[in-house]
Amino acid sequence: MQEETDGKKSGSKGPKITQTEKALQESEERFRRLSEVTFEGIAITESGRVVEVNDQLATMLGYEPAQMIGQDVMNFVAPESRELVLTNIKVGSECPYEHLALRKDGSTLLVEAQSKLLPYQGRMVRVTTIRDITERKQTGQEINRRNRELALLNRVIAASAAAVEAKPVLEMVCRELVLAFGLPHVAATLLDNKRTTATVVAEYFTEPRLSCLDTIIPLTGDPLFQYLRDARAPLVAYEAQHEPLLAPLHELLRQRGVVSLLIVPLLMGGEVIGGLGLETLEPRHFSTEEINLVWSVADQMAGVLARIRLDEERRRLEEQYHQSQKMEAIGRLTAGIAHDLNNMLTVINGFADLVQSQLQSDDPVHEMVANIHQSGQRAADLVLQLLAFSRKQLIEPRVLNLNSVVTEMDKMLRRIIGEDIDLRTILSPDLWPVKIDASQIGQVIVNLAVNARDAMPEGGRLTVETANVMIDEDYLPRHFGMQPGRYVLLAVSDTGCGMSKDIQAHVFEPFFTTKALGKGSGLGLATVYGIVKQSGGDIWLYSEEGIGATFKIYLPAITAPIPLPDQPKIEPAIPTGNETILLVEDDIGVRELIQQVLRRLGYTLFEAQNGHEALRMIAHSADPIHLLLTDVIMPGMTGKALAKEISRTQPGLKTLFISGYTDEAIASHGILDPGVAFLQKPFSPMALARKVRLVLDN
Structure with a gap:
C-alpha cells in the first residue's frame, strides 16, 4: 500500500509538474509567435542584460538577434538617454516613455518604450515593447512647425492689413522672428530713394548691446548690396565675421559679437528696397525651412511696403493737390483785395504827389504830405507782394543766367545776413539759361536769405546753389504739377532751427508768420511762391526741426542765347500834350x-x-x-x-x-x-x- 500509496503520490506529482511546464512552454511559444507577428520591437531583460529579442527589434537597431543576447541593455541606449532609462528600470515604471535608442552604426532613433515584469521560464523578467516613433515624431514636429509658420504668417498678415506706416509693421516682424527662432536680434533695413544708403529702421532684441537702430550703411561699392541686388537671394553666413561679402561690416559685427547671420532681401518689382537681418551670438546653421519661412515673411513685408508707399504717395499727391487748390483760392481772394487797395492807393499817393508838388519845401504841410505819401508807398509795396503771390502782377521776363544773378547779389546778401552767418555759393558751370524777370528772381533770393537769417539767430551757414537737372517720370509722382524735362535748380539752404510739418503746410500762405508781432509781414515766402509759379517754375521745401531748411526752385531751362545787358535809359522831364x-x-x-x-x-x-x-x-x-x-x-x-x-x-x-x-x-x-x-x-x-x-x- 505504501508503495502504491507512494506510487500514487509520486504519480500524482509528476503530471502536475508536467502540466505547469507545458503551460509555460505554451505561454512562451505564444509570446514568440506574438513577438514575430507584431510590428513592435520586444526585448526580455534580466538584471540589466538582454535575454531575448524579436527580429523586429534587432532589425530596428541594425543587429542580428543573436548579437544582442547577453549584452548590457545600456549598449542599445544613446548616452543622453541612459539616465532616463535607468531611472525607469529602478522604479519599475510601467508607463510609456520616450528615449533615444542607439543603433549598431552609432546613429540614434527616437523610440517609445513600455516595460512590465512578467514570469518567464520560471523566473521574473522585464518584458519591454519598443516602438520606433521617429517618423511619427518628425511628422508631428513638421505639423507643429508648419502650424507655427502659419501662425507667424497669419500674425504678420493680420498686422500688415491695417498698417499705414512702415516702421511699426517692421518692428512687429522683427519681434515675431526673434520669438519664433529664439534669436537675440533681428533688424530691418530700408534703402533710400537713390539706393546709396541703407538705414536700420526697426529692430527687436533680447540683448541690448546688439541694438543698432538708425545705423546708416553706405551702399556705394558695397559687395553685400551688389550680391543681394544681382542674386536676389538670401545671404547665409555661418561665420559672419569672416564672410567676404560682409567685409565692410566686419568691425561692427565684431564689436557686437555677432557670429552667424542670415540676411533676406526685401524685393519690390525685382528691385532690392531693404532687408531682414537675423543675428546669433553662437554658431548656427539656418535650415532650409527656416530660410524659406523668412523668405515668406520678407515677401509679405515687401508687398505691405509697396502698398504703404503707394498709399503715402496717394496721400502726398492729395495733400499737394489740396494745397495747390487752397493757394489758388487764396490767390484769387488776394488779387481781388489788391485790386481794391490799389484803387485807394492810387488816389492817396497820387493826390499826395499833386499836393506836395504845389507846396514849398519849407511849408509845414509839406512834411505831413510827405509822410502820407511815404506810408502810402509802403502800403503799395505790400500790395505788390500780394500780387506777386497771386501771380497777377506784370512781369518782364528775359533770358538770363542765374549764376550771374547770384554773383551780382553776393555783396548785398552778405549785408543782409550779417557777419555771423557764412555765405557759400556753389554755382554749376555751363548752367542752362532761364527766362524770368531779373528783378523778381532777385527778390526771391533776397526773401529766402532773409528767411534763412531769421532762422539762424546764433549764426550758421547759408548756401546758395545752382545746377542743371533733368526731371524724369520717377520724380513726378512725388511732385504734383511738375512736367518732365530740363530745369535749372536754385537751392537755398540754411543750418537754422528748421520747421515742423505743421509749419511747412502753411509756410507759403500770405500773412502766415512764426515771428513775433511786428517782426514780419508774413509775405516774404508767399511772394517767393507767387514769383516762382508765375515764372512757370516750382518750389519745394525740405526741412527738419533742429537741422535746417532747403528751398529748391526749379525753373524751366530754355535754349535761347543770353542777350547783351540793356543800356541805362535817361528819363526825360515830365511830358505834356494836347490830344x-x-x-x-x-x-x-x-x-x-x-x-x-x-x-x-x-x-x-x-x-x-x-x-x-x-x-x-x-x-x-x-x-x-x-x-x-x-x-x-x-x-x-x-x-x-x-x-x-x-x-x-x-x-x-x-x-x-x-x-x-x-x-x-x-x-x-x-x-x-x-x-x-x-x-x-x-x-x-x-x-x-x-x-x-x-x-x-x-
Missing part, C-alpha cells in the same frame, strides 16, 4: 486824380464811369479821340470789350489799360499780349504822364 483822351474808370477817386493830372499837362479829357456810358459818349461826340484810357475790370463791360467795340468805328484808336493787377483779358501769366499797353495801379502822376505820352507817340 483828346477818353477816360473810363468806375472808381471816382481814381477818375478824379487822372483827369486833374492830364488836364494840367494840356490834354483834353472826356470822362465815363463805365463802358456803356463811354460808347454813348463817342456816339454823340464829333471830336476825334486819340487815346482810350480805361480800367480793365469794370461792372457791365470790361475794358478789353470796350476797346474792341470802339475799334469797329475807330480802328486806329490807341488804348492804354490801367488796373490793380494784370487780368487774363490783356495778359497771359502776367506777360502782356502783343500790342497791349498797360499801367499798373497804384501809379504816380509822373508815371501816368510818361506812359500816356509813350502810347500816343508809338
Whole structure:
C-alpha cells in the first residue's frame, strides 16, 4: 500500500509538474509567435542584460538577434538617454516613455518604450515593447512647425492689413522672428530713394548691446548690396565675421559679437528696397525651412511696403493737390483785395504827389504830405507782394543766367545776413539759361536769405546753389504739377532751427508768420511762391526741426542765347500834350486824380464811369479821340470789350489799360499780349504822364 500509496503520490506529482511546464512552454511559444507577428520591437531583460529579442527589434537597431543576447541593455541606449532609462528600470515604471535608442552604426532613433515584469521560464523578467516613433515624431514636429509658420504668417498678415506706416509693421516682424527662432536680434533695413544708403529702421532684441537702430550703411561699392541686388537671394553666413561679402561690416559685427547671420532681401518689382537681418551670438546653421519661412515673411513685408508707399504717395499727391487748390483760392481772394487797395492807393499817393508838388519845401504841410505819401508807398509795396503771390502782377521776363544773378547779389546778401552767418555759393558751370524777370528772381533770393537769417539767430551757414537737372517720370509722382524735362535748380539752404510739418503746410500762405508781432509781414515766402509759379517754375521745401531748411526752385531751362545787358535809359522831364483822351474808370477817386493830372499837362479829357456810358459818349461826340484810357475790370463791360467795340468805328484808336493787377483779358501769366499797353495801379502822376505820352507817340 505504501508503495502504491507512494506510487500514487509520486504519480500524482509528476503530471502536475508536467502540466505547469507545458503551460509555460505554451505561454512562451505564444509570446514568440506574438513577438514575430507584431510590428513592435520586444526585448526580455534580466538584471540589466538582454535575454531575448524579436527580429523586429534587432532589425530596428541594425543587429542580428543573436548579437544582442547577453549584452548590457545600456549598449542599445544613446548616452543622453541612459539616465532616463535607468531611472525607469529602478522604479519599475510601467508607463510609456520616450528615449533615444542607439543603433549598431552609432546613429540614434527616437523610440517609445513600455516595460512590465512578467514570469518567464520560471523566473521574473522585464518584458519591454519598443516602438520606433521617429517618423511619427518628425511628422508631428513638421505639423507643429508648419502650424507655427502659419501662425507667424497669419500674425504678420493680420498686422500688415491695417498698417499705414512702415516702421511699426517692421518692428512687429522683427519681434515675431526673434520669438519664433529664439534669436537675440533681428533688424530691418530700408534703402533710400537713390539706393546709396541703407538705414536700420526697426529692430527687436533680447540683448541690448546688439541694438543698432538708425545705423546708416553706405551702399556705394558695397559687395553685400551688389550680391543681394544681382542674386536676389538670401545671404547665409555661418561665420559672419569672416564672410567676404560682409567685409565692410566686419568691425561692427565684431564689436557686437555677432557670429552667424542670415540676411533676406526685401524685393519690390525685382528691385532690392531693404532687408531682414537675423543675428546669433553662437554658431548656427539656418535650415532650409527656416530660410524659406523668412523668405515668406520678407515677401509679405515687401508687398505691405509697396502698398504703404503707394498709399503715402496717394496721400502726398492729395495733400499737394489740396494745397495747390487752397493757394489758388487764396490767390484769387488776394488779387481781388489788391485790386481794391490799389484803387485807394492810387488816389492817396497820387493826390499826395499833386499836393506836395504845389507846396514849398519849407511849408509845414509839406512834411505831413510827405509822410502820407511815404506810408502810402509802403502800403503799395505790400500790395505788390500780394500780387506777386497771386501771380497777377506784370512781369518782364528775359533770358538770363542765374549764376550771374547770384554773383551780382553776393555783396548785398552778405549785408543782409550779417557777419555771423557764412555765405557759400556753389554755382554749376555751363548752367542752362532761364527766362524770368531779373528783378523778381532777385527778390526771391533776397526773401529766402532773409528767411534763412531769421532762422539762424546764433549764426550758421547759408548756401546758395545752382545746377542743371533733368526731371524724369520717377520724380513726378512725388511732385504734383511738375512736367518732365530740363530745369535749372536754385537751392537755398540754411543750418537754422528748421520747421515742423505743421509749419511747412502753411509756410507759403500770405500773412502766415512764426515771428513775433511786428517782426514780419508774413509775405516774404508767399511772394517767393507767387514769383516762382508765375515764372512757370516750382518750389519745394525740405526741412527738419533742429537741422535746417532747403528751398529748391526749379525753373524751366530754355535754349535761347543770353542777350547783351540793356543800356541805362535817361528819363526825360515830365511830358505834356494836347490830344483828346477818353477816360473810363468806375472808381471816382481814381477818375478824379487822372483827369486833374492830364488836364494840367494840356490834354483834353472826356470822362465815363463805365463802358456803356463811354460808347454813348463817342456816339454823340464829333471830336476825334486819340487815346482810350480805361480800367480793365469794370461792372457791365470790361475794358478789353470796350476797346474792341470802339475799334469797329475807330480802328486806329490807341488804348492804354490801367488796373490793380494784370487780368487774363490783356495778359497771359502776367506777360502782356502783343500790342497791349498797360499801367499798373497804384501809379504816380509822373508815371501816368510818361506812359500816356509813350502810347500816343508809338
